Structure formats: structure tokens, C-alpha cells
Amino acid sequence: xxxxxxxxxxxxxxxxxxxxxxxxxxxxxxxxxxxxxxxxxxxxxxxxxxxxxxxxxxxxxxxxxxxxxxxxxxxxxxxxxxxxxxxxxxxxxxxxxxxxxxxxxxxxxxxxxxxxxxxxxxxxxxxxxxxxxxxxxxxxxxxxxxxxxxxxxxxxxxxxxxxxxxxxxxxxxxxxxxxxxxxxxxxxxxxxxxxxxxxxxxxxxxxxxxxxxxxxxxxxxxxxxxxxxxxxxxxxxxxxxxxxxxxxxxxxxxxxxxxxxxxxxxxxxxxxxxxxxxxxxxxxxxxxxxxxxxxxxxxxxxxxxxxxxxxxxxxxxxxxxxxxxxxxxxxxxxxxxxxxxxxxxxxxxxxxxxxxxxxxxxxxxxxx
Numbered sequence: 420x421x422x423x424x425x426x427x428x429x430x431x432x433x434x435x436x437x438x439x440x441x442x443x444x445x446x447x448x449x450x451x452x453x454x455x456x457x458x459x460x461x462x463x464x465x466x467x468x469x470x471x472x473x474x475x476x477x478x479x480x481x482x483x484x485x486x487x488x489x490x491x492x493x494x495x496x497x498x499x500x501x502x503x504x505x506x507x508x509x510x511x512x513x514x515x516x517x518x519x520x521x522x523x524x525x526x527x528x529x530x531x532x533x534x535x536x537x538x539x540x541x542x543x544x545x546x547x548x549x550x551x552x553x554x555x556x557x558x559x560x561x562x563x564x565x566x567x568x569x570x571x572x573x574x575x576x577x578x579x580x581x582x583x584x585x586x587x588x589x590x591x592x593x594x595x596x597x598x599x600x601x602x603x604x605x606x607x608x609x610x611x612x613x614x615x616x617x618x619x620x621x622x623x624x625x626x627x628x629x630x631x632x633x634x635x636x637x638x639x640x641x642x643x644x645x646x647x648x649x650x651x652x653x654x655x656x657x658x659x660x661x662x663x664x665x666x667x668x669x670x671x672x673x674x675x676x677x678x679x680x681x682x683x684x685x686x687x688x689x690x691x692x693x694x695x696x697x698x699x700x701x702x703x704x705x706x707x708x709x710x711x712x713x714x715x716x717x718x719x720x721x722x723x724x725x726x727x728x729x730x731x732x733x734x735x736x737x738x739x740x741x742x743x744x745x746x747x748x749x750x751x752x753x754x755x756x757x758x759x760x761x762x763x764x765x766x767x768x769x770x771x772x773x774x775x776x777x778x779x780x781x782x783x784x785x786x787x
Contacts, residue, residue: 526698534551551582605640
């Protein structure tokens, strides 16, 4: 399924991250007419710009049209077309870097877009395979001196011909100078990004503020990454559209009252709930719980109709809402170690006192 892109994806420049760079990328607007899980058919001219096709519905590249209209894919396509024309006239070809930085909160579609970019760049002839290799700090940093560089090289080799997506890339620079090998991983990565740029795209992803520190960890990082994209949080309406798209793809139908209950929940969330929700991931969790509630409700029906099997009712949503409102057990703020020590001492003190009292009573009876 293709997530909603709409206006949530904003091109940024290195200057927006507090980093000076000679060439910046101006903010651009995406095609807002495209909707969730739909191919963009509103502007066939955009498809011709991207890949020269005339069928925006079946074209693989056009599935991300709402993301690329006037954005990085169209500009990259221009470069690709000009390179082909220069090649026809035997003009020198210049190797270009297509590495990118994706910033934003979890569940905003960074991995999904990275996978689509890999496929698109293959169609444009920029990558030989169009595959996506995902990794993080654990996949790049080793525990002993000299092993980190080898580990990074292995990951790079496995990603050749496609996109290497480094999730939470800022964790590589979080402990620099404290007997940490993250710096070695960054140094090796910077060199290989330059050496392998003819058939490799590296996309580093993470929270916006943390990624600023990552880019400043090595002076060569900013010059390697020349495209910066911020993935803003989805609006409540976009989350509802994603929910409907998930249901449609899975063969379910959400009743209007069901959608209204979810909509009300989204609009009345506290700031803490919004932060921990996880955007599209949070909606996916809600949808899965709705499906479970529906199954629990209809499992004892004798004869199930197609409508009953495919409908998620307000009753299913109400059950989910009751479950989500159950109070969680509050944990004490006192350190567990201190509490256990105190309780142990009290028990140790109490037991001898009780024993002494009983013995004293026994001695009194014996004396009597």
C-alpha cells in the first residue's frame, strides 16, 4: 500500500539544519490533488516529465507522483534525461550524488518513500537493481577495534545497485569520544558514499533535531548529502484516509459511526498521546485491534454473510475505545533497590523481636 504523501513532505536545504552549503534546495509544493493509495492521474504531464510515459495509472514511477511533482524525483529525472542526451553526442558524463536525508517522527512514511525512490531510480537508469537494504547502528558498528570498518563495507556491498536506508542514523554520533566506534562507522561511510555513488544511494533517516548533530559529526557528511526532506506528522484527516485505505486493501468496510469514533479519538488526544501515537503506525495498530474485535463479535454467528464478514461496526470501535481507556498501573517513582532494601531490613528486625517475645513468654510459664 502507498501511504499518503500530500503536503507532509517538505524539501529542505542544509541551511535549515544550521549547516552552510553552497547549493541549497528550495521548498517545493507537492501535488495536493493526489489521495491516499491512489495513482496520480490528475497531471499526465508530470508523468512525462518523470519518465516520458503517457499512462499515469499503470506506470510504476507515477505511483509516487504526489511526492515527486515539482520535487526531487522530477529534478532528478531532468538530470537523467540530459545525461542520456549528452551520451548520444559523446559528451563527458559527470557522476552525481543522489544521497538524501529524511527527517521526521516515526510512522510518517520514510521507509516507504525510500523503497519507492529505489524503484524509481532504477526505472530512470540511475541504479542497476532498485533494491532497498535497511540497517541501523547495530548493523554498522562492531564491538572491537578494526571491525566496524569491515562491517560498514559489507553492508555497502550488499546495498550496491540500490538504496541503503540507515534508520536512526543519529545514533552513530550520539556517543562520540566515549570509547565508541560510531565515529569510525561515519568516517568509513563518508568515504564509501563518495567512491560508490555511481550505483548507490544512501538515505539517512531520523528525528529532525538529532539529525542536525549527526550531520555536524563529520565535515564530509553535509557535502555527501545534497537533498534534505522533512516528513511532517499526518493530520487527523490524513490518518482517517490511511485507515480507510488499509480497510479497503484488506477487504473490510468501515461504517460511518466507526469512522466517527476514531475521528473523535484523534481530535481529543492529549499532547502526550499525539507524541507517542506513531502516525500511520498508530493507525495500523488501531485497525488491527478493530479487526480482532470484529472477529470476537461474529465468531459465534451460525451463518455469516459477506456483509458481516467485511463490515467493521461501531460496536467494534466502541470495544476498542473501552480497552484503550483502561487505566494503566502506576509505577512508584522510588527506586526499587532502595524499597527492597528497606523492606528486607524491616523483616529482619521484626522476626527476631517476635521470636524473643515468644521465648520470654515460654520462660515465664516455665518459671511459674
